Amino acid sequence: MERADYERLRWRCIRRALLELDITLTRFLDGGDFEKLTDDQQEAFVELADMEDYDLWDLLTGKAEIDDPRLAQVVSLIRKS
Amino acid sequence: MSIPVLKFDAVIVGAGGAGLRSAIQLSEAGLKTAVLSKVFPTRSHTVAAQGGVAASLGNSEEDHWTWHMYDTVKGSDWLGDQDAIEFMCKKANEVVVELEHYGMPFDRTDDGKIYQRPFGGHMSNFGEKPVRRSCAAADRTGHAMLHAMYQRNVKANTQFFVEWMALDLIRDEEGHVLGVTAMEMETGQIVIFHARATIFATGGAGRIFYSSTNAFINTGDGLGMAARAGIPLEDMEFWQFHPTGVAGAGVLITEGVRGEGGILRNSSKERFMERYAPNAKDLASRDVVSRAMATEIKEGRGCGVNKDYVLLDITHLDPATIMKRLPGIHEIGLQFAGVDCLKEPLPVVPTCHYQMGGIPTHYSGRVVMPKDGDMSSIVPGFYAGGECACASVHGANRLGTNSLLDLLVFGKSAGDSAVEDLKAGRAHRELPKDVADKTLARISALDNRKGGANVHETRLAMQRTMQDHAGVFRFGDMLKQGVEKILEVEKAARNLEIKDKSQAWNTARTEALEMENLIEVAKATMISAEARKESRGAHVRDDAPDSAEFPNGRNDKEWLKHTLFSPVDNSITYKPVNMQPLTVEPVALKTRSY
Numbered sequence: 001m002e003r004a005d006y007e008r009l010r011w012r013c014i015r016r017a018l019l020e021l022d023i024t025l026t027r028f029l030d031g032g033d034f035e036k037l038t039d040d041q042q043e044a045f046v047e048l049a050d051m052e053d054y055d056l057w058d059l060l061t062g063k064a065e066i067d068d069p070r071l072a073q074v075v076s077l078i079r080k081s
Numbered sequence: 082m083s084i085p086v087l088k089f090d091a092v093i094v095g096a097g098g099a100g101l102r103s104a105i106q107l108s109e110a111g112l113k114t115a116v117l118s119k120v121f122p123t124r125s126h127t128v129a130a131q132g133g134v135a136a137s138l139g140n141s142e143e144d145h146w147t148w149h150m151y152d153t154v155k156g157s158d159w160l161g162d163q164d165a166i167e168f169m170c171k172k173a174n175e176v177v178v179e180l181e182h183y184g185m186p187f188d189r190t191d192d193g194k195i196y197q198r199p200f201g202g203h204m205s206n207f208g209e210k211p212v213r214r215s216c217a218a219a220d221r222t223g224h225a226m227l228h229a230m231y232q233r234n235v236k237a238n239t240q241f242f243v244e245w246m247a248l249d250l251i252r253d254e255e256g257h258v259l260g261v262t263a264m265e266m267e268t269g270q271i272v273i274f275h276a277r278a279t280i281f282a283t284g285g286a287g288r289i290f291y292s293s294t295n296a297f298i299n300t301g302d303g304l305g306m307a308a309r310a311g312i313p314l315e316d317m318e319f320w321q322f323h324p325t326g327v328a329g330a331g332v333l334i335t336e337g338v339r340g341e342g343g344i345l346r347n348s349s350k351e352r353f354m355e356r357y358a359p360n361a362k363d364l365a366s367r368d369v370v371s372r373a374m375a376t377e378i379k380e381g382r383g384c385g386v387n388k389d390y391v392l393l394d395i396t397h398l399d400p401a402t403i404m405k406r407l408p409g410i411h412e413i414g415l416q417f418a419g420v421d422c423l424k425e426p427l428p429v430v431p432t433c434h435y436q437m438g439g440i441p442t443h444y445s446g447r448v449v450m451p452k453d454g455d456m457s458s459i460v461p462g463f464y465a466g467g468e469c470a471c472a473s474v475h476g477a478n479r480l481g482t483n484s485l486l487d488l489l490v491f492g493k494s495a496g497d498s499a500v501e502d503l504k505a506g507r508a509h510r511e512l513p514k515d516v517a518d519k520t521l522a523r524i525s526a527l528d529n530r531k532g533g534a535n536v537h538e539t540r541l542a543m544q545r546t547m548q549d550h551a552g553v554f555r556f557g558d559m560l561k562q563g564v565e566k567i568l569e570v571e572k573a574a575r576n577l578e579i580k581d582k583s584q585a586w587n588t589a590r591t592e593a594l595e596m597e598n599l600i601e602v603a604k605a606t607m608i609s610a611e612a613r614k615e616s617r618g619a620h621v622r623d624d625a626p627d628s629a630e631f632p633n634g635r636n637d638k639e640w641l642k643h644t645l646f647s648p649v650d651n652s653i654t655y656k657p658v659n660m661q662p663l664t665v666e667p668v669a670l671k672t673r674s675y
Contacts, residue, residue, distance in 0.1 A: 003583075003586075004267075004585045004586050007585070007586030007587070007588055008267070008586050010586075010588055011244070011266065011586060011588050011591070012120070014297055014588070015119060015120050015124070015296070015297055015298045016120075016124060016296060016297075016298075017120075017123075017124045017125060017126055017127075017128035017129055017224075017296060017298075018128065018129055018296060019129070019293075019294060019295065019296045019297070019330075019331055019332060020332055020416075020417075022296050022297040022298075023330055023332070023416075023417060024416065026297075052123070052224075053124065053128055053224075054128075054221060054224060061409065061412050061416075062412070
């Protein structure tokens with residue numbers, strides 16, 4: 001991922017509406033988990049980061065499920081980080 | 082250096098509830114309106130507000146705005162201005178119904194009216210019994226509110242500048258406000274927004290504390306900009322805290338955990354609440370529990386390497402009960418404390434939640450400050466609403482569901498006042514020759530400084546200092562030390578260094594600029610808190626205890642007044658509380674008890 005694209009993504013992860021997501025997503029990016037993802041997984045992460053805060057938080061806490069296996073796999077990785 | 086100038090009738094900084102509400106008034110009046118936001122509007126922190134919005138609609142039972150006013154004055158511990166409180170409570174029904182017409186999906190009663198639920202501190206008949214006054218959209222009231230208002234703005238052609246950060250307020254020699262300088266994050270470009278009216282709706286600054294429920298975005302940008310432009314900050318010693326946030330994270334742990342049998346313990350595993358509240362123990366009121374926790378930590382009985390938290394123990398409870406009655410708590414423990422709460426206690430600490438003080442405003446939304454002997458002289462061209470502003474309706478403590486009401490009423494009123502002033506003929510004034518010099522100097526210093534302070538470390542030093550010295554329960558000696566410490570941190574904050582020098586998406590630079598705003602708020606808070614030698618509302622001092630002469634430690638004779646912190650020379654002046662409502666009899670002073 002290009003530097004500017006990564007930094008844009010990072011800004012959109014470290015400044016969320018919900019504190020819970022700020023912490024979770026910042027940890028995933030700054031802790032080095034994001035860079036270990038494959039290109040496809042990174043794309044899936046960008047899609048997840050674009051979601052509304054409550055929808056994403058519900059996925060990350062298991063209150064909601066997602067059909068798309070690409071996204072579901074990355075949700076699972078974020079939960080484990 | 083030539084800086085692009087964008088000319089608007091009005092520029093609004095912040096796209097949370099107050100900013101969006103203001104923008105509707107301006108755009109629908111046909112004025113060319115820009116809204117600047119660090120994030121997409123529906124990612125503003127208003128989203129996190131779940132409780133609802135207070136309005137005495139009386140849909141479920143009899144209610145009246147004068148009862149709501151009484152509750153708000155009492156909640157404020159009589160520090161709220163009664164003219165502003167009357168204005169807000171009286172306007173509540175109107176702004177809620179307007180929101181309904183914008184498409185807000187409020188919960189409904191069977192007969193189709195807005196459903197109302199009870200909320201702490203809201204009573205009928207001047208404090209007699211609880212009343213159902215909160216209007217909500219499930220547990221996503223703030224989220225639904227932002228969506229409804231954003232759509233309304235799109236329809237009204239409000240122009241959004243998303244992922245832009247306002248940097249400095251532009252004031253001319255006569256003190257008029259002429260707009261802001263701002264940075265587009267994608268390019269790093271600095272632009273001047275030249276406006277006839279400038280409205281701040283930048284939210285709170287809860288990130289000054291180490292433990293805060295606020296999202297990372299709440300860095301007090303509006304307060305920082307106002308302070309740098311010489312505008313005082315009002316009542317900054319008053320911050321609302323919640324007793325149990327996850328230590329180190331701030332994520333709230335519901336009070337229901339103690340209700341279900343959770344026990345607070347110190348480093349010796351002692352159930353310390355037995356000493357502070359022998360009868361109620363862990364079920365004592367929020368204030369009592371917070372003070373006990375703070376005292377345990379201050380006296381060295383906290384846990385962890387820094388001895389800066391206590392433990393909330395539910396390991397003795399039946400796991401099935403925990404999972405059934407406290408859904409989410411297990412996940413919160415795992416995610417934010419790394420603790421399986423079925424097997425180990427959770428680390429908790431009193432956690433900052435809401436800022437009662439802010440930029441001083443009249444209830445019309447116009448910013449006011451002392452000038453030529455007038456303590457509330459209008460700053461021409463400048464307006465503010467929502468958590469960044471101090472009208473003052475929350476005074477020394479805020480009632481639940483009054484924050485969403487504040488941003489609707491005062492967002493609207495700031496917008497209306499701006500429309501009125503512009504229609505009366507307020508023109509674009511000539512920009513000063515040095516209009517962007519201070520902003521450019523700040524950016525240049527960040528880009529070129531070598532051997533300066535690290536942003537992350539400086540922020541941490543500020544947050545630790547605020548948490549330890551100006552937390553939920555305050556001690557005279559700690560406050561005195563806190564003033565010295567925060568002035569030391571300020572030196573570092575004025576000497577920040579960043580490694581990344583790039584223009585596009587330089588988040589290190591943005592975080593450094595946010596830090597320069599946070600420190601203004603932290604300093605104002607510490608110095609204002611040290612100066613106020615009484616206990617009132619959320620400002621509770623160990624050396625101003627409950628006594629026969631001063632119930633709850635409140636001293637109306639000396640301290641029934643608003644603090645004005647001047648960032649120019651770190652000095653404090655005071656102005657009287659307005660005890661005279663607009664049309665009704667004042668709510669007379671008495672001891673606040675529930």
